[in-house]
Amino acid sequence: MNPTRDRLRRMVDGLPPRSVRRRLALGWAVVTLVVAAATAPAVGISRDESVYLYAGERYADWWKEVAVHPMQAWSHLDGAYGVNHEHPGLAKLVYGATHALLAPDAAGQHGLTSHLQAFRFGAFLFAALLSVLLALAGHELAGTAGGLLAPALFWLVPRHFFHGHPALLDMPVTALWFATVLSYRRWLSVKPGEPGKTGRSARRFGWGLVTGLAFGAAISVKHNAWFLPPLLLVHFVATHLRRVQRDRLAALAPALPALVVGLGVFVATWPWLWHDSLPRLRDYFQYHLRHENYPWMYLGQMLRDPPFPVAYPFVVTALTVPAAVLAAMVGGLLHAGSRLLVAIRRPERDAGISGSDELLYLLNGLFSIALIALPQVPHFGGVKHWLPSMPFLAVLGARALVSAGRTLWPARAAAVTAVLAIFTLAPALAAVVHIHPFGTAAYNELAGGAAGAASLGMQRQFWGDDMVAALDTINAHALPNARVWYQEATRLATVAYQRDGRLRPDLRWAETAEQADVSVWHHHAEFMDKEFTTWTQFRTAQPVAGVYLDEVPLIEVYARAGAWR
Amino acid sequence: MEIPSPHTGPRPPRLVLPGSAPPPTRREQLEAALHRFLSLLWPPRLRHGAVAFAAAVIGLGAYGLWFWSQLPIRLPSEMDWQAATAFLARSAKPGDAVALSPPWAERARLILPPSLPVMALPRYQGEDLVNVRRIWLLSLPNAPGFDRELDRQLAVRSSGGDRPLELGGLELTRFDLASPLVPRAFLPDQLAAARVTLGDRPCEADAAGVFRCPDAPAGLRIAREVRAVEFLPRPCLFVHLQPQARRPITLRFHDVPLGTKLHGHTAIVGEAMLRGSAPVRLSVKVGDEEIGVAEEPAATPGWHAFQFDTTSAAGQARDVTFTVTSDDPDERPLCFDAMTLP
Numbered sequence: 001m002n003p004t005r006d007r008l009r010r011m012v013d014g015l016p017p018r019s020v021r022r023r024l025a026l027g028w029a030v031v032t033l034v035v036a037a038a039t040a041p042a043v044g045i046s047r048d049e050s051v052y053l054y055a056g057e058r059y060a061d062w063w064k065e066v067a068v069h070p071m072q073a074w075s076h077l078d079g080a081y082g083v084n085h086e087h088p089g090l091a092k093l094v095y096g097a098t099h100a101l102l103a104p105d106a107a108g109q110h111g112l113t114s115h116l117q118a119f120r121f122g123a124f125l126f127a128a129l130l131s132v133l134l135a136l137a138g139h140e141l142a143g144t145a146g147g148l149l150a151p152a153l154f155w156l157v158p159r160h161f162f163h164g165h166p167a168l169l170d171m172p173v174t175a176l177w178f179a180t181v182l183s184y185r186r187w188l189s190v191k192p193g194e195p196g197k198t199g200r201s202a203r204r205f206g207w208g209l210v211t212g213l214a215f216g217a218a219i220s221v222k223h224n225a226w227f228l229p230p231l232l233l234v235h236f237v238a239t240h241l242r243r244v245q246r247d248r249l250a251a252l253a254p255a256l257p258a259l260v261v262g263l264g265v266f267v268a269t270w271p272w273l274w275h276d277s278l279p280r281l282r283d284y285f286q287y288h289l290r291h292e293n294y295p296w297m298y299l300g301q302m303l304r305d306p307p308f309p310v311a312y313p314f315v316v317t318a319l320t321v322p323a324a325v326l327a328a329m330v331g332g333l334l335h336a337g338s339r340l341l342v343a344i345r346r347p348e349r350d351a352g353i354s355g356s357d358e359l360l361y362l363l364n365g366l367f368s369i370a371l372i373a374l375p376q377v378p379h380f381g382g383v384k385h386w387l388p389s390m391p392f393l394a395v396l397g398a399r400a401l402v403s404a405g406r407t408l409w410p411a412r413a414a415a416v417t418a419v420l421a422i423f424t425l426a427p428a429l430a431a432v433v434h435i436h437p438f439g440t441a442a443y444n445e446l447a448g449g450a451a452g453a454a455s456l457g458m459q460r461q462f463w464g465d466d467m468v469a470a471l472d473t474i475n476a477h478a479l480p481n482a483r484v485w486y487q488e489a490t491r492l493a494t495v496a497y498q499r500d501g502r503l504r505p506d507l508r509w510a511e512t513a514e515q516a517d518v519s520v521w522h523h524h525a526e527f528m529d530k531e532f533t534t535w536t537q538f539r540t541a542q543p544v545a546g547v548y549l550d551e552v553p554l555i556e557v558y559a560r561a562g563a564w565r
Numbered sequence: 566m567e568i569p570s571p572h573t574g575p576r577p578p579r580l581v582l583p584g585s586a587p588p589p590t591r592r593e594q595l596e597a598a599l600h601r602f603l604s605l606l607w608p609p610r611l612r613h614g615a616v617a618f619a620a621a622v623i624g625l626g627a628y629g630l631w632f633w634s635q636l637p638i639r640l641p642s643e644m645d646w647q648a649a650t651a652f653l654a655r656s657a658k659p660g661d662a663v664a665l666s667p668p669w670a671e672r673a674r675l676i677l678p679p680s681l682p683v684m685a686l687p688r689y690q691g692e693d694l695v696n697v698r699r700i701w702l703l704s705l706p707n708a709p710g711f712d713r714e715l716d717r718q719l720a721v722r723s724s725g726g727d728r729p730l731e732l733g734g735l736e737l738t739r740f741d742l743a744s745p746l747v748p749r750a751f752l753p754d755q756l757a758a759a760r761v762t763l764g765d766r767p768c769e770a771d772a773a774g775v776f777r778c779p780d781a782p783a784g785l786r787i788a789r790e791v792r793a794v795e796f797l798p799r800p801c802l803f804v805h806l807q808p809q810a811r812r813p814i815t816l817r818f819h820d821v822p823l824g825t826k827l828h829g830h831t832a833i834v835g836e837a838m839l840r841g842s843a844p845v846r847l848s849v850k851v852g853d854e855e856i857g858v859a860e861e862p863a864a865t866p867g868w869h870a871f872q873f874d875t876t877s878a879a880g881q882a883r884d885v886t887f888t889v890t891s892d893d894p895d896e897r898p899l900c901f902d903a904m905t906l907p
Contacts (some may be wrong), residue, residue, distance in 0.1 A: 302796075304839070322629055323625035323626075323628065323629050324622050324625040324626035324629055326625075327618070327621040327622050327625050328622055331618040331621070331622070334614075335614075335618075338614070400618060401622070403615070404615040404618050404619050404622075407611055407612055407614075407615035408612070408615050408616065408619060416619075419623075420619055420622050420623070422626075423622055423623045423625075423626030423627065423630075424622050424626055426626065426629075426630055427626055427628075427629025427630045427632070427633055428629070430629070430630065430633040430634070431629070431633055434633055434636070444629075445628060445629045445632035445633065447709075448709025448710045449632070449633075449636060449709055451640070451667075451669075451705075451708045451709045451710060452708075452709035452710035453710075454667065454669040454710070455667050455669070455708075455709070455710025455711070455712075456710060525796050528793035528796045528797075528798075529792060529793035529834060529835055531793075531798075532790075532791040532792055532793050532798045533790070533791075533792070535791045535798070536788075536789075536790040536791050536792075540679070541674060541682075541683065541791075541798075542674055542675065542679045543674055543675050544675075545675070546672060546675050548672055550636060550640060550708075551640050551641065551670055551672055551705065551708065552669055553669070553671045553672060556671070556674070556675070
């Protein structure tokens with residue numbers, strides 16, 4: 001007995017929170033916030049993020065005006081919320097709010113951090129929320145090891161790690177989708193109370209309310225969350241078949257309050273809908289139902305118009321998720337499938353298995369991937385469009401690792417699980433470290449990394465964020481007042497870099513190679529003509545600088561003769 | 566020397582005690598072991614799944630660790646690039662070009678001597694390779710996804726060369742082209758001296774050598790440019806037809822040295838290559854005689870070749886005129902090249 005260790009353990013045990021699962025959740029939240037904040041400055045501003053930063057600031061300014069001059073603010077509503085009204089406002093408002101709290105004021109004073117980092121702190125909060133939920137779900141399904149492994153399996157996928165940083169919509173909607181499903185599961189797990197037993201009814205009502213709030217927040221972030229009600233309906237009907245057969249539509253009545261709460265949150269957090277609501281709602285849905293198909297490289301083929309290859313999301317997942325993590329996730333899916341079969345065939349023998357849970361995880365783990373597989377659905381943007389599937393796969397993967405440890409050597413289950421976890425996570429960690437911050441260019445060892453993927457003819461990168469790695473060179477070498485053609489980086493992005501002092505303020509914006517002294521070529525096969533136009537205009541095919549990942553060009557900078565010092 | 570055998574006499578009979586089963590023979594022992602082994606495999610149990618899963622995770626994890634640890638070693642270092650640059654600066658001659666394998670290894674453009682043209686083509690079969698006599702194939706042989714297809718294609722077209730030179734993570738192989746394509750005139754390079762007209766009105770070249778025409782929309786221009794055709798750079802004469810100017814555009818090149826053939830290509834640039842309802846017509850005259858018409862089909866992406874016989878004028882210097890027309894001029898940016906071959 002070591003008295004010091006004993007005293008230390010008692011001290012730690014006395015610290016809040018007292019349960020292991022809560023400590024895991026808190027620990028993961030802190031780790032996520034710290035790592036995201038530390039690694040975010042290297043991540044560039046993508047096209048969509050630049051728009052969300054601008055929109056977020058406008059929204060936050062409008063809410064400040066509401067607090068001071070509500071009547072005046074009403075007349076400015078459209079001016080503020082007309083910015084990027086293709087997407088609802090919640091995530092952007094959070095980014096605007098964290099910016100208002102943490103960034104320097106108009107005089108450049110009193111800021112805790114840079115403008116970009118202040119916006120992104122909102123994104124880190126969503127990432128931390130997802131970590132908390134992953135730890136809780138992992139713990140629930142596979143104990144302490146599950147709580148440790150599930151967030152690690154999710155975040156050590158380089159593309160997921162990347163998407164944890166920018167102030168975008170994909171990670172928030174993933175976190176809120178996961179939150180909705182987990183709270184729906186808790187709602188289902190509380191059986192309806194008997195008359196007179198108010199505690200159970202209140203708990204059920206509470207989880208229904210949480211489900212509604214989470215769903216409302218999810219649809220207030222991004223439109224793909226609208227698929228949640230039909231997906232959960234499928235689950236509910238499949239797991240309550242007798243009741244649905246008996247009560248018909250009335251069986252679904254308990255879900256109505258959650259739906260109403262969700263819709264309430266949607267409208268409340270998106271002032272754009274506060275007048276001309278129906279036409280604007282119609283425009284919103286029509287925009288997403290008729291979304292443009294951006295050209296996209298896939299196995300040497302330029303995808304332009306439907307029908308798109310059904311295999312696309314499966315192949316891209318297989319080529320971007322680290323191989324051992326992929327194996328854990330696929331193993332987790334098969335494990336859940338086998339447990340579901342057992343629950344269906346022999347419910348009396350394996351009472352510990354919840355067929356409802358298995359089905360819920362399977363449906364959500366596969367749905368978003370299957371949705372993008374549909375040939376008419378636009379195929380672009382890589383894994384971020386089926387990101388909501390990945391937390392479920394991470395939890396199932398974590399449980400599969402833990403179960404394998406228990407099955408292979410029951411007496412040394414923890415040690416076996418630890419060995420499996422090391423083989424799963426160590427190469428993934430190496431990949432994250434190697435690839436950061438070029439997350440949109442990340443490919444796994446099965447693809448051969450960025451180099452192998454380039455040979456396979458996969459999309460090199462997307463939306464302009466990789467330019468961040470060329471900023472220092474441009475600052476150092478471009479002539480004073482040089483006109484720069486930034487191509488895939490938006491004007492808003494360059495303004496954001498300049499605001500934080502990361503891009504020289506004297507550099508001017510150019511729309512074409514013809515106008516420019518310096519041209520920043522982002523390697524996209526569909527925009528090759530921009531590079532060759534630069535060659536024509538600048539009378540050279542030799543770049544002056546470049547950003548390369550494993551020898552694969554991501555960015556190449558060209559300059560007119562005399563425009564580069 | 567003879568080694569004595571340990572067996573000094575015949576093998577003794579096996580001892581069998583009354584009432585006991587005889588000990589199993591070796592064959593029976595083997596059969597029992599095989600049976601035990603097979604019973605481990607069948608029927609399938611949870612343990613089998615766990616073993617397969619663990620094997621997959623450990624196997625792929627070990628491969629992942631090996632892959633990421635080896636990747637920097639497999640790729641060329643800065644010193645390798647500098648060595649290749651120094652070697653090429655010393656060895657290259659006029660008429661040399663560098664080809665990249667894999668074609669994405671375009672860091673070479675940044676590092677190699679600017680006097681050396683760099684080609685990053687995915688194939689060399691059927692490529693003209695204008696004015697190139699020798700090709701230095703710069704390869705990254707250890708890069709993931711690398712293959713020798715470009716080596717094979719260039720070997721087919723070459724009459725000789727050197728053995729590959731290894732420079733760390735790089736490899737340089739020289740191919741001497743058996744039949745280099747050296748045109749008597751490559752017309753895109755002679756645009757500055759050409760007469761360009763829209764209908765019958767002459768167009769003027771600006772300081773950058775771009776021809777613009779009177780009373781024509783700003784988008785209408787005729788220039789020598791490098792444009793993307795199916796993702797590849799094609800130096801060409803760029804003629805941007807406009808719906809507001811439905812008159813023929815004519816480019817007349819003076820005193821072009823002719824050979825036996827006039828060879829060229831046409832393409833529509835950008836997204837417009839996927840659209841259109843009528844072809845773009847390119848009429849070619851030598852002197853005042855039309856020798857052929859090349860048609861760039863609508864909605865058919867590609868670098869489409871044409872070739873006309875000029876044997877009757879071989880050895881002479883004559884005017885060559887190209888006239889561009891289309892019944893669907895809307896967004897028809899035409900890129901074409903033409904050269905006279907001996």
